[in-house]
Amino acid sequence: MIDALLANLDTLLLLALAIGALSGAALMIVLRQPMRVALALIATMVCLSGIFGLMGMHFAAAFQVLIYVGAVMVFMVFAIMLLEERDAGAARYSKLLLPGIVGLLLLLATLVGGVWRALPSPRGELSDAPLGMVKFSTAFLAEYWLHFELTSVLLVAAVVAAIAVIRIGRRGRGG
Amino acid sequence: MDRTQLLIGVALALFAIGLFGVVVRRNVLVMLMCLELMLNGVNLSLVTFAQHTGNAAGAVLVFLVFVVAAAEIALAIPIVVLLVRDRRTLDVGSYDELRG
Numbered sequence: 595m596i597d598a599l600l601a602n603l604d605t606l607l608l609l610a611l612a613i614g615a616l617s618g619a620a621l622m623i624v625l626r627q628p629m630r631v632a633l634a635l636i637a638t639m640v641c642l643s644g645i646f647g648l649m650g651m652h653f654a655a656a657f658q659v660l661i662y663v664g665a666v667m668v669f670m671v672f673a674i675m676l677l678e679e680r681d682a683g684a685a686r687y688s689k690l691l692l693p694g695i696v697g698l699l700l701l702l703a704t705l706v707g708g709v710w711r712a713l714p715s716p717r718g719e720l721s722d723a724p725l726g727m728v729k730f731s732t733a734f735l736a737e738y739w740l741h742f743e744l745t746s747v748l749l750v751a752a753v754v755a756a757i758a759v760i761r762i763g764r765r766g767r768g769g
Numbered sequence: 770m771d772r773t774q775l776l777i778g779v780a781l782a783l784f785a786i787g788l789f790g791v792v793v794r795r796n797v798l799v800m801l802m803c804l805e806l807m808l809n810g811v812n813l814s815l816v817t818f819a820q821h822t823g824n825a826a827g828a829v830l831v832f833l834v835f836v837v838a839a840a841e842i843a844l845a846i847p848i849v850v851l852l853v854r855d856r857r858t859l860d861v862g863s864y865d866e867l868r869g
Contacts, residue, residue, distance in 0.1 A: 616779060619786040619806055622790055622802065623794070642809055645779075658812075661838070666838060666842045670842065677849070677859060688795045694789055697789075698786075725824075733829065734825070745836040752844050759844070759851065763854070
């Protein structure tokens with residue numbers, strides 16, 4: 595019993611993390627307060643980073659925690675703390691709830707019907723061709739160095755755009 | 770069901786739930802977070818396929834998605850803060866200036 599458990603430990607962990615990620619996502623739809631939604635999203639992201647780590651993509655797991663949980667969600671939580679308690683009694687869902695449910699079912703049917711059945715046939719364990727840090731870094735800096743440099747340009751552009759937006763807002767308020 | 774199918778199923782479900790949240794929720798911050806959830810679903814599918822094929826291009830794309838998400842949120846939050854200061858509400862239903 596214990597031996598069988600240990601032999602399938604990574605599969606069980608993967609299953610548990612997948613369930614955790616999906617339940618966090620479902621909680622995001624149901625919960626009312628933005629801070630709780632943010633916590634559910636953080637739980638989903640941490641579960642996803644665990645999945646990345648289990649699959650051997652450790653750099654993706656580290657980036658997930660560093661960039662998403664560490665930077666993006668901290669920023670989001672700051673924004674929530676700045677802006678919260680504006681509409682405490684507002685409705686949770688918009689008028690598009692029923693069309694949204696119908697669209698969700700249609701989208702899921704399309705995705706499952708189209709994408710799922712076209713998946714490549716199972717090729718055994720995923721760790722057949724481990725994509726480790728060495729292979730990733732070599733490909734990244736040898737083949738995709740231009741894209742790497744372009745990301746820095748994109749980040750600078752985003753920062754400049756954010757500053758411009760804030761300045762426009764100040765001018766709009768006459769400050 | 771093998772692991773690739775399970776993970777692709779999870780990725781599809783995360784993307785669909787995120788899109789659903791963007792459509793049905795009213796709070797603009799919650800909509801932004803649902804956008805992040807969609808990006809996370811895409812990331813999971815990229816990682817799964819990169820690992821399945823052993824191809825590094827998918828992993829590079831994952832990194833680019835991280836950067837794009839960071840840039841998007843750095844630009845979206847100031848816009849939301851300005852909108853909320855102007856309108857005094859987080860409800861997207863009241864942002865109707867673009868209505869034709």
